[in-house]
Amino acid sequence: MSRTRPGRDDSPDRLYTLTGGRSSSGSDAFDLVTLVVAECDPVPGMQSEHTAILRMCQYPTAVVEIAADLGLPVSIVRILLADLLGTGRISARHPRSAYRLPDPDILEQVLVGLRNL
Numbered sequence: 503m504s505r506t507r508p509g510r511d512d513s514p515d516r517l518y519t520l521t522g523g524r525s526s527s528g529s530d531a532f533d534l535v536t537l538v539v540a541e542c543d544p545v546p547g548m549q550s551e552h553t554a555i556l557r558m559c560q561y562p563t564a565v566v567e568i569a570a571d572l573g574l575p576v577s578i579v580r581i582l583l584a585d586l587l588g589t590g591r592i593s594a595r596h597p598r599s600a601y602r603l604p605d606p607d608i609l610e611q612v613l614v615g616l617r618n619l
Contacts, residue, residue, distance in 0.1 A: 532580045536594050537562035551582050552591075559592060 532538075539562050544553040551572060558571055569579040586592040 532565050532583050532594060533596075534564065534566040534576065536565050536596055538565060538568060538583060539563075539593050539595075540591065541593055542591050549582075552586060555579075555582060555586060556591060562595075 538555070538559045540556040540559040542556070544556045548556075551574070554572060555568060558568060565576065565579060565583065568583070569576045572579060574582075583592065583594070587594060
């Protein structure tokens with residue numbers, strides 16, 4: 503699948519402009535594997551990176567993949583994502599782990615039940 507790449511200029515001036523001078527997202531909602539899903543389509547006048555994120559996140563997309571496709575540092579992408587999350591344009595969720603241990607209390611109850619047989 504071909505993705506749009508708004509720009510590859512990683513100059514400090516451009517990155518400063520993209521984030522409005524912010525150096526952190528102020529949110530812990532995004533780590534590298536957080537899955538991002540667009541909740542709406544882009545609207546006219548939106549920042550090109552926000553538009554690109556909404557287009558690429560029609561299906562769950564990991565933060566690290568978004569950063570790679572945009573050619574931007576993950577820290578910058580987290581700030582852009584926090585903007586979109588704050589306006590309800592995206593949702594974020596962590597992938598489910600493939601294996602979770604059962605609750606120890608349940609295991610204890612099963613063990614007691616087996617002993618009572």
